[in-house]
Amino acid sequence: MVAEPMAAPPQAGLSDDEMWAAVAARRPVACRAFFLGVRTTRIYCRPGCPARLPMRKNVVFFATADAAERAGFRACLRCHPRGPSRADEQAALVQRACRYAECAAEETEVTPTAASLAQALGVSGARLRSAFAACAGMTPRHYIESLRVRRLKAALAGGRPATAAVYDAGYASSSRVYEHAAHRLGMTPATYARGGRGARIAYTVADSSLGRVLIAGTERGICRVSFGAGDDQLDAALRAEFPAADVRRDDIALGGWAREVLRRIDGMAPSADLPLDIRATAFQWRVWEELRRIPRGATRSYSDVAAAIGQPAAVRAVARACATNPAAIAIPCHRVNGKNGSLTGYRYGIARKRALQERERADSGAGTPPAAGRPSRVRG
Numbered sequence: 001m002v003a004e005p006m007a008a009p010p011q012a013g014l015s016d017d018e019m020w021a022a023v024a025a026r027r028p029v030a031c032r033a034f035f036l037g038v039r040t041t042r043i044y045c046r047p048g049c050p051a052r053l054p055m056r057k058n059v060v061f062f063a064t065a066d067a068a069e070r071a072g073f074r075a076c077l078r079c080h081p082r083g084p085s086r087a088d089e090q091a092a093l094v095q096r097a098c099r100y101a102e103c104a105a106e107e108t109e110v111t112p113t114a115a116s117l118a119q120a121l122g123v124s125g126a127r128l129r130s131a132f133a134a135c136a137g138m139t140p141r142h143y144i145e146s147l148r149v150r151r152l153k154a155a156l157a158g159g160r161p162a163t164a165a166v167y168d169a170g171y172a173s174s175s176r177v178y179e180h181a182a183h184r185l186g187m188t189p190a191t192y193a194r195g196g197r198g199a200r201i202a203y204t205v206a207d208s209s210l211g212r213v214l215i216a217g218t219e220r221g222i223c224r225v226s227f228g229a230g231d232d233q234l235d236a237a238l239r240a241e242f243p244a245a246d247v248r249r250d251d252i253a254l255g256g257w258a259r260e261v262l263r264r265i266d267g268m269a270p271s272a273d274l275p276l277d278i279r280a281t282a283f284q285w286r287v288w289e290e291l292r293r294i295p296r297g298a299t300r301s302y303s304d305v306a307a308a309i310g311q312p313a314a315v316r317a318v319a320r321a322c323a324t325n326p327a328a329i330a331i332p333c334h335r336v337n338g339k340n341g342s343l344t345g346y347r348y349g350i351a352r353k354r355a356l357q358e359r360e361r362a363d364s365g366a367g368t369p370p371a372a373g374r375p376s377r378v379r380g
Contacts, residue, residue: 049079221275267359
């Protein structure tokens with residue numbers, strides 16, 4: 001008699017419920033993390049297998065293909081769990097594409113287009129787009145744009161005139177970069193070259209139930225949300241981050257954003273959008289966008305976030321992205337815990353992180369009062 005198979009061991013990094021959710025969603029991100037066996041057919045598969053979804057009660061999980069076979073299961077003939085997974089193939093394609101694009105930009109000083117990149121790799125544009133979406137959370141065009149911006153920054157930092165730097169970076173015209181680079185640089189190329197001089201940042205400091213909180217922003221959106229012991233400390237930290245910008249306090253102009261931040265500190269449901277104007281790497285953007293997708297009242301582990309953005313091995317990099325989040329609350333890094341659910345480090349203290357999580361869990365969305373401390377309010 002074949003022994004009853006054991007569930008996948010803890011090193012798979014996912015609970016049984018999380019593994020089943022990945023199977024049901026046919027998430028390719030999880031394909032290399034575990035395998036599933038179906039008791040009724042005695043076949044084991046990858047989570048992304050195209051075969052009909054089995055009943056949950058008939059499914060067991062394994063960390064390796066060897067473990068599944070030792071338990072008496074045979075490999076599926078549709079997903080071939082012993083061979084490279086689709087996720088592996090996509091990851092390899094994206095790595096090749098990135099290396100080719102970077103080398104082409106360095107050796108020929110010409111940044112390839114998405115179409116020429118696909119042609120050089122011998123794949124269709126659709127296949128390349130699919131691989132980038134699954135593994136990098138972006139399109140090939142967005143990645144190529146990040147290469148251009150990187151070259152633009154390097155040229156500007158090296159003292160090249162703004163107009164020359166724009167063309168050196170591979171832009172066909174200066175109008176294109178002035179239309180799109182503000183999103184990537186946080187400012188126009190000329191302003192970036194001057195170290196941010198001329199950029200205008202307004203801020204306010206509010207009295208929240210978790211202490212004083214600073215909200216700062218440009219005309220495009222919020223650039224900083226931070227907690228601190230006092231107004232002077234918060235003001236000094238903001239000016240140190242943007243030393244060449246024109247930083248001024250404006251309680252009236254920032255009042256709307258401040259009230260929305262305070263609602264969220266108290267655990268209430270968002271009532272308005274909070275636009276962002278922050279500079280970030282492509283990886284940081286993917287992490288921060290994933291944090292904004294975590295439902296209010298829920299939490300994720302750093303491993304969960306890494307898997308969700310298609311880089312399950314980048315757990316430490318995800319933790320760094322959370323630690324460098326410039327806009328607390330607006331980007332809810334307080335919703336990320338350790339793998340075992342422990343409240344790991346938080347830039348503004350574990351006590352604040354615990355309070356934020358508890359309030360979001362307790363609040364029904366109808367404006368339940370905060371669990372402790374004074375109600376938040378804007379005060380000059």
